[in-house]
């Protein structure tokens with residue numbers, strides 16, 4: 662089983678978990694970075710016209726920097742992100758739309774400010790075309806993911 666760990670992190674919490682996980686299980690790591698990095702003002706959801714609100718409520722795609730080489734070689738892809746508005750951020754959905762997921766197993770791991778995982782897996786499922794299986798877990802540490810997947 663060849664595993665890829667990918668993640669998006671706006672404020673560093675998910676990055677820490679993803680980096681630790683990749684190190685622990687010896688997996689390749691790819692950071693999902695928007696072409697235009699989020700500033701603090703961009704992610705201020707209290708401001709009705711902040712970037713994150715405009716993207717979310719405008720259902721906008723968020724272009725991603727770079728491309729994963731040899732995506733075909735991975736049969737299991739872990740995707741980490743912060744819960745935004747109860748699900749994966751738009752940039753993660755845009756990232757997923759850019760690849761062929763046929764035959765792959767997808768495990769999403771998310772950090773949050775206290776909210777649950779909700780329907781994150783079901784919502785992500787529509788963007789990972791052809792994936793065999795999609796599951797999601799709310800996590801605090803890399804150990805949580807290791808234990809969840811029995812790695």
Ligand SMILES: Cc1cc2nc3c(=O)[nH]c(=O)nc-3n(C[C@H](O)[C@H](O)[C@H](O)COP(=O)(O)O)c2cc1C
Pocket residue numbers: 669670671672673674675676704705706713742743744745746747748772773774775776777
């Ligand atoms: C735009 C935005 C929306 C968020 N929405 C939620 C939410 O719906 N539920 C929740 O529990 N936390 C929410 N949070 C908090 C983040 O999920 C939490 O702080 C996360 O650990 C941040 O991860 P990061 O440091 O990797 O970006 C939101 C944060 C931002 C910036």
